[in-house]
Amino acid sequence: MDLQLNDLENDKLVKQKIEFQKQIDDLKEKPILLEKHDRKYNILLYGIDDSNPEENVYATTRKLLRENLLRDARKANSMPLANAHRVPTRGKGQKPILVLFLHFGDEQLVMSKSYNLKGTKIRLLDDLPVSMKEGRFLLSHNAFKIRKRDKVQTRIRAIGAHMTLETRKNSNENWSLWE
Known part of the structure; x- marks a missing residue:
């Protein structure tokens, strides 16, 4: 009986920890989004x-x-x-x-x-905010290498507070997220 209660409490604590971590991440992202809006x-x-x-x-x-x-x-x-x-x-x-x-x-x-x-x-x-500029800078080096190696088109986009690199073979194709 005590073991079952401990397991329930542990599960509850793990869920709370995940929820708190998500809230912390959202709070860290909010000032970046505000600065992006200001700029x-x-x-x-x-x-x-x-x-x-x-x-x-x-x-x-x-x-x-x-x-x-x-x-x-x-x-x-x-x-x-x-x-x-x-x-x-x-x-x-x-x-x-x-x-x-x-x-x-x-x-x-x-x-x-x-x-x-x-x-x-x-x-x-x-x-962009400094953290996003740094992300764009790092992705630009990857984009250059990918363009030369794979002969594809690349673009770097700001989505929310994060930078993403997208590729496509030609203008007839849709952009796909680079992994």
Whole structure:
């Protein structure tokens, strides 16, 4: 009888432990999701020369929007920017430009035109929390190796507070999660 009670109590404790662990994981994820939401109006521009100490970052950003991305001077100049500045980095190399848009639709339009940067050294990325940036960085190395080895297309997506790598053979196929 005592053994049965002990087994019931142990089962109950194990279930509670699993439930508490799930709650802890959810609480750890919540601040990341809030930070991701705060950064959704931001984009990061990598690969833009920063050798000029007198650079006007707003003018540099507008020029990139006008000449490389949107290719529409009127739209590029009328797009309101809340802020644009260089982000300090560890080590050497060009500092990226962080651009904060006033309207989410403008940010989405610019991101949708990123294919116009193909063949240049300029990269355009969503601004994400640090932990997600680190995950994206690690997955980008795997994506490069997979593209070379398996001759597939890859993409890295943010789903919730996690980054995922997806692959497909060609544009006719659906994306599948890389394991």
